[in-house]
Amino acid sequence: MIKNPFQPIPAKIIDIIEETPNIRTFVLDLLGADFSFDAGQFVSLTVPGVGEAPFTPSSAPYVKDTIEMTIMKVGKVTSKLFELPIGAFVGIRGPFGKRYPIEKFEGKEVLILGGGVGLAPLRSLFLALCANLEKYKKIFIKYGARTPKDIVYKKQLSEWKNLKGVEVQLTVDNADKGWRGKVGVVTILLDDPKLNNTSEMIAVVCGPPIMMKFGTIKLLEKGFQGQNIYLSMEKNMSCGIGQCGHCRCGQYFVCKDGPVLTWEQIKDIEDPF
Amino acid sequence: MKVLKLKKHYLKDYLNVLRNWGEVYGPVKQEDKYIYGLLDDLDKLDTRMLRTILPAKKFLVPPRFSTFTFKDHSYEPELNNLPNRVVFGVHPCEIHGIVILDKFFLERFPDPYYGERRRRTAILGLSCVPDDKCFAKSTNTHFAEFGFDLAFNDLDDFYLVWVGSSLGDDLIRLKLELFDEEIKQSDLQKYMEWRAWRDTQYKLNLDLTAMPDIMELNYESPLWEKLGDKCLACGACSMVCPTCPCYNVQDQIRPNKTEGKRERLWDSCMYKQFALVAGGHNFREKRSQRVRLWYTHKLKAFITEFGKAACVGCGRCIDTCPVEINVKTVVSELKGGK
Secondary structure, rough: OOOOOOOOEEEEEEEEEEEEEEEEEEEEEEOOOOOOOOOOOOOEEEOOEEEEEEEEEOOOOOOOOEEEEEEOOOOOOHHHHHOOOOEEEEEEEEEEOOOOOOHHHHOOEEEEEEEHHHHHHHHHHHHHHHOOOOOEEEEEEEEEEEOOOHOOOOHHHHOOOOOOOEEEEEEOOOOOOOOOOOEEHHHHHHOOOOOOOOOOOEEEEOOHHHHHHHHHHHHOOOOOHHHHEEEEEOOOOOOOOOOOOOOEEOOOHHHHOEEEEEEHOOOOOOOOO | EEEEEHHHHHHHHHHHHOOOOOOOEEEEEEEEEEEEEOOOHHHOOOOOOOOOOOHHHHOOOOOOOOOOEEEEOOOOOOOOOOOOEEEEEEOOHHHHHHHHHHHHHHHOOHHHHHHHHHHHHEEEEEEEOOOOOOOOOOOOOOOOOOOOOOOEEEOOOOOEEEEEHHHHHHHHOOOOEEOOOOOHHHHHHHHHHHHHHHHOOOOOOOOOOOOHHHHOOOOOOOEEEEEEEHHOOOOOOHOOOOOOOOOOEEEEEEEOOOOEEEEEEEEEOHHHHHHHHOOOOEEOHHHHHHHHHHHHHHHHHHHHHHHOOOOOOOOOOHOOOOOOOOHHHHHHHHHHOO
């Protein structure tokens, strides 16, 4: 019989990290299952009794026994997930789709542009790059959140800043009293004189659709090449294998042809975001 | 391929024998339409049918079925105990539709739910004579050369029966004595005459060459807005189309809240919720975008992926759409017709 691509395997929640009021990182024990992924691929998470939803892991792909997913409480599945305690079981299947082709980033400057919970897959990517940091000329992390309270991975972002060859910049749409940093949408961080070799640079973008759209527009204005802009296209992937049709985007099924697609691949699709 | 003859008055006897292998379904009249119904009583069989309301895809991907039963976090696949089925009366265009579904569900990432049902479903084809909604000759799907287990060609008082698979051969052997293995020159002659005559019976002819180019040229056309204004987003076109494969998955939980089943249901890209994500963003909010997606997938994207358009000319969309959005009207308008 054919291997069942729809079979969820059990995983146990062993830790829950409160990132923001509505974003948590769930640490899952894979219970010895033969499961691995590459940065950029996504998995389907089952919350028993509610259903499935797609998420991109936020942990380092080389960590084998556990997997982390940073999730915003926004729909039916995630609302139920937020009710689950440590020790509860969920199901996962996958991984699905295409990874970030990090071998193509070698010797180049890499811009990681994230918005909101969209930093999740980018963290996985960054951790994968960190395994061989010397291979990349420079890594810029530029991240925007709605308010200071909505910033994920606060502690790690401040640690990453200290890594050699890594630069981290944050901005918020709306500041509060304690905020000393930049204010404005994430694209303002692209007005950076250090981004002076844009035609050769790699940009990797993930965030809400509106941010992906204006982020791409600004990157193109700044001289980034379409084939060097990697977009994590988050849609309502369901089956994960190019069948159910929900994640159709032009000629692509985002689940199997993406979720990582370059601007060059999708530029002719009317409003892909 | 082996060819045999079966006298017409033996058909019911033969179908009766097939019940030893599995449940036998065939065309049954329901009010003024036809369906593929269970032939628990063989007198229900009505071979005059042209097109059934739902295509034979309903046997391979049922409109709603359980993929898993679950208890707590343990999910058990529901793949055992599926019945053997014989579907008699499948017309050539629909056999082409099944071949397309085979490519879709079995080639890239094999789907065990489709695969298991396909393996247990014997497809028995039947020749047909078109009406004014059929355009299978335009889609080159008016003859099926493979994709069936047996195919019956109606020639007045007998059927020429093609054996298309080893399962088909096994099914013939269940009652070989009903069949005549000797095909005469006159039978061949009769068949060739029938073919020539039947070719003349297609009243609806559409030129479907280079549709990907025509779709591309029309990408920004105001036609899509016009069609979007008319479309009721009822999804009936997807339900009746032999090649529409999209589905949704839902968990149905029992009142004890720990057990239930995960169901797969037919879905349609015409539905507003189809591209809606949690949080409220809708990638195809407008009906015009959804109508365009349907036709782009059918007449363009499928060719890029599988080398062949996914329209088989069965005419179900023409028969079904309440506002006349169908392959005939859309293709005609895309090409600058009224």
